[in-house]
Amino acid sequence: MNTASLRTHLYKGLILGLVPVLTIVNLQSISVAAPAKAVKPTTPAKTLTTKVNLAAPAKVSKPKTPAQAPAPKVFAPQNSFADSYTLGPGDRLRVDIFNVPEYSGEFYVLGDGAINLPVVGAIPIQGMTVQKASSLLTAYFSRYVKRPIVTISVLAPRPVQFAIAGEVTRAGSYTVPFTDTNRKFPSVSQAIQLAGGTTQTANLRQVQVRRAATGRIITANLFDVLQRGNTAQDITLRDGDTIYIARAENVSAADRLRLSGSNLANQDATVKVAILGEVGKPGTYTLRGESGASTGGTGRVTPPTLTEAIKIAGGSTVSADLSRIKVRRNTRTGAGQTVAINLMNLLQSGDFGQDIILQDGDTILLPTSSSINSVNSSLVSASNLGPQAISPPKVVVVGEVNRPGTYTIKGESNNTNNNTQLTGTVALPTITNAIQAAAGIKPTADIRNIQLIRTTRTGEQKIALNLFKLIQQGDTAQDLILQEGDRIFIPVAQNATAQDVELVASSTFSPATIKVNVIGEAAGSAGGGREVPSNTTLNQAILLAGGFNNVRANKNEVDFIRLNPNGTVTKRLIRLNFARGIDPENNPRLQNNDTIVIGRNNLTRIGDGFSTILTPFNGLLNILRF
Secondary structure (H helix, E strand, O other): OOOOHHHHHHHHHHHHHHHHHHHHHHHHHOOOOHHHHOOOOOHHHHHHHHHHHHHHHOOOOOOOOOOOOOOOOOOOOOHHHHHEEOOOOOOOEEEEOOOOOOOEEEOOOOOOOEEEEEEOOOEOOOOHHHHHHHHHHHHHHOOOOOOOOOEEEEOOOOOOOEEEEEEOOOEEEEEEEEOOOOOOOOOOHHHHHOOEEOOOOOEEEEEEEOOHHHOOEEEEEEHHHHHHOOOHHHOOOEEEEEEEEEEEEOOOOOHHHHHHOOOOOOOOOEEEEEEEEEEOOOOEEEEEEEEEEHOOOOOOOOOOOOHHHHHOOEEEEOOOHHHHHEEEEOOOOOOOEEEEEOOOHHHHHHHHOOOEEEEOOOOEEOOEEEOOHHHHHHHHOOOOOOOOOOOOOOEEEOOOOOOOOOEOOOOOOOOOOOOEEOOOOOOEEEHHHHHHHHHHOOOOOOOEEEEEEEEEEOOEEEEEEEEHHHHHHHHHHOOEEOOOOOOEOOOOOOOOOHHHHHHHHOOOOOEEEEEEEEEEEEEOOOOOHHHHOOEEEOOOOHHHHOOOOOOOOEEEEEEOOOOOOOOEEEEEEEEOOOOOOOOOOEEEEOOOOEEEEEEEEEEHHHHHHHHHHHHHHHHHHHHHHO
């Protein structure tokens, strides 16, 4: 062996002996995260160290390690998480480099948006997705590891902070932290609930979500969630998102009903509203919702509605037009909005969408009806939205009644008056009650043209009523419910027929009794008037007076005297026939103050004549006796 070969073998032995030593030195340098500042070897050794580090750092003899702790839970809320989630300060990450546990571990994204790793130092990753950050770390570690495989897992995402504005109760910025029991990102619906729910004018069909990382605007239709259960529209939020809910120009009753019954509506159970117009007690009221727990429910508080406000304000008056109610409210944009409500649809067809949930600051206006619809008035009065009989109304009754004047009209019990409109157990007073209080109408009253003058919130209103429709056709809508201050005027009939007079006399708003005079040769007559029922006929009145004096009375005919409204007196001879029914000529219905004169028969007249002649002589004979 020559000198050159011997020298070569010596160098090889030296190199082979230094490899384990240099490898250990290199690993120790890596463990302190300073490979570039290792002890400077000779030039050949440095070159060899570089080769060993790049060629096979994973093939170094692995020391025995103790049993590792259980792997931490990795956050994986959905399949597209790595593609959509953007990293930011506060995220706790797990960085794994395949077969290089020395570089692997758990790290936080710092406040400046960077992650501080062994060897490579601080690397900014804020705003990057998990996949993009993995690619960036792979590029950095490729300087020190040959073909590195870098995996990033999100162990604990930072709290999600988002902003919400528009038609919600409490707009602003909100933060949702992650906990061991809550490891899901919040959705748009959850954000709305945190903000106190939407207003009644929110446009849930075009909810806008703006991604902070990309600037992209996503439009969600939350009504599709309420109608069809399409949860895909309930977008998952990311940190920095901004939600905007615009105001809807026109909200249908069906949409209001669906929204009010959902958990997206405003759940604030106390509101302050003003109610004006045709209600019993206009003014400002603070309304509080009802708790479901008090009625065996789940404890959820039901916000106050429009009908509750009307009932608290004493109910609507009989002049209120419930089909044209206006609710004025301020929107979150500062612009006012007027919502048209038709509560007649609620009463007639059960449309609960009209009974909207009230918002703080709402102003409710119940307008005066331009014309009284008697059918609607009866429907409203019979509901719990109608007038509440707090105190009997005071009204004025004038014209063709027996006792004109001012009366306080009280409602009657439901089982005693079928002509009154019912609300609970006490009937509200009507116009026929007022006429009865005034001792009934006169026979000459024109009940086809009764006029009711009413003072409303907007002025004076005149209502024409036809009580003939009530007694002929059973139209109870003509028997209008009274309110405080009403004035009733009953005119004189110009051309009343006998049939009309008799029909009116038999009605309930005629006097219950009338006064008639049966004088002359009646069996029980002692002169003066008698109270008889208002429908009494001439024949009946004679019998009620005790009948004829069988000795003296003329049983064939009587004189009938009637005082006319124009001041004249009518007298006629009526031939009696007790077999006849009601007959205007021979057996008429009597009116108040009618007079029946039963005359003497012929024999009585002759006897009375002789008695008159002989009376002076009887006096003379009595004198002569003394």
